[in-house]
Amino acid sequence: MNILVLMIPMALLLGIGFIAAFLWATSKGQFDDLETPAHRILLDNERKKT
Numbered sequence: 001m002n003i004l005v006l007m008i009p010m011a012l013l014l015g016i017g018f019i020a021a022f023l024w025a026t027s028k029g030q031f032d033d034l035e036t037p038a039h040r041i042l043l044d045n046e047r048k049k050t
Contacts, residue, residue, distance in 0.1 A: 025031065
């Protein structure tokens with residue numbers, strides 16, 4: 001039972017940390033454009049050597 005005294009607060013802190021990281025990423029615009037990175041691989045941007 002003594003381990004619960006340690007594990008429950010640690011689990012809560014870890015959960016709060018993940019929520020804070022998610023909210024920070026969404027406020028900075030990390031998830032604004034989900035389509036462009038998937039299409040970027042299809043574009044041929046390499047310069048042809050002459």
